[in-house]
Amino acid sequence: MKTRYEQIVDVRHIASEKRDHIPSILSLVGQEQILPASTDKKRTLLLAIDIQNDFMESIGSLPVAGSRADVHRLTQWMYNNMASLTQVMCSLDCHSLLQIFHADWWVDKKGNQPKPFTVIRYQDLVDGTWTVFNADTLERSLAYLKNLETEGKKELCIWPYHCLEGSYGGQLESQFANMLYFHSALRQSKPLLVYKGQDPYTEMYGIIKAEYDNNKFVNHAVLEAIRAYDAIYIAGQASSHCVLASAMQILEYFAKDKAITSRITLLIDCMSPIAGFEESTRQAFESLHEKYGIQIKKSTDIIL
Template identity: 65%
Template sequence: MNTAYDQIIDIDHIASFESKEHMTDIIALAEAENSKPAHQDKKRTLLLAIDVQHDFMEGIGSLAVPGSTDDVKRLTQWMYRNMESLTHVICSLDCHSRMQIFHPAWWMDKEGRHPQPFTIIRFDDVANGTWKVVNGETERSLEYLGNLKSGNKKELLIWPYHCLEGTFGAKLESEFTKMLYFHAAARQTTPTLVYKGQNPYTEMYGIIRAEYDREQYVNYTVLDAVAAYDAIYIAGEASSHCVLASAEQILEHYAGQPEMTSRITLLEDCMSPIDGFEDSTNRQFKLLQERYGIQIKKSTDIIL
């Protein structure tokens, strides 16, 4: 390409309040490349970028993931190197309100105090009155907690307020956004943005479905879209939660179809876990590799 990487990305401004997007300039640079349109790709490749948002960025985010700054640097470098071969990008975005079951505002103890972030709340804690539901939705909350336990899901963890709809924290990280739209303009395509996590009664780590919800919502649009690509690369934040859950959900849906699951590669150096979940995340990824035949590689080892 004629455009240099540092004409698009300012690595010193990754995960920074100082980043300036200047999208008009970025798009003009991309259009001047006269690249092959994405719809002409014979081998169709997809990047599934999970929750590359400000609130997960170290130094600026309310739920910062250690290592996220370097993850974005490596991911944008990978996108740049593979610009002519990367067909499409799907981005998931956490999108929450203040009053959701995993936020402090939902709960109160006997002294009228909200739980601190990273408090675990279990079914018995609510049944015995240790925690009560502020908005009166006790029955619905107990239903959720009971199903987490019976379904062997992650326990309910109270998170710091994050990705509140309309806030800076909910936006895609600014430097990543520049590369996203450079790719879109250069390859004459449009990225797909998938919002998740808006149901107040449940946590939705994965892009496909919630941990538990009465409606049993499944995002078949994304599942069908993923299946249309010859190679799928997954990156984002955090590897321990939203990336892992998204990969698991896609793989479970296509279980028994190794011709599909073997197309999936995790970009292990473009994702990081939340502190304390490093070992469990590695174990889970290895299980997925053994069970479904996915690949786990560094972005620097992959040229499309």
């Protein structure tokens, strides 16, 4: 391409408070001769999980160590494969202040809110260690914690306030956004934005479904979109939580169709785990590789 990577992404400003500069980037598209994505014979999808400011080190409320370098490598991979990357789908964590995994939901016997990373279990409500601030939410909160235990899901963790709807923290990281919209304009391929985590009564790590919810919601639109691609590449934050949960949910849905699961590749150098989950994440990914035949590769080893 005539447009240089550095004209799209300013590496110095990855995970910084510098705004994106999409209008100036779009002015560069006219000098390129790449065909639109609709002409691709092999259709490829990048599934970018939660590449948002609040997960970026140095600026986020829930920063993931390594996220800055992950964005650098991912945007470089997108640039190198611009002519072959058909579509980008981005998941976006999106929360309100009053959600079951935020401190405002809970108080202890003295009226104090829990500190970030406090784990609250069903028995904690039964014995009064914690209770809900709003009595109207008690019954559903009890049921949720009980169902987490019964179904062997993650324990409820109180997360720092993050990705609040409409906030800076909930926006796409600026330099990733630059590359995303350069790709969109050049390939004439609208990004697919998938919002998740808006139900106040549940956690939603994965892009497909919540940890538990009474309605058993499954995002079939995303699953059917994935089915339509010949190759699917997954990257984003954090590998230990939202990336892993998304991959597992997708693979479990397509478990009987190895023709689809074998199309999926984790760009392992374009994601990082939350501290303390490094080894468990590595083991989980290896298990997915053995069970479903997914690929685990570095972005530098893949040319589309």
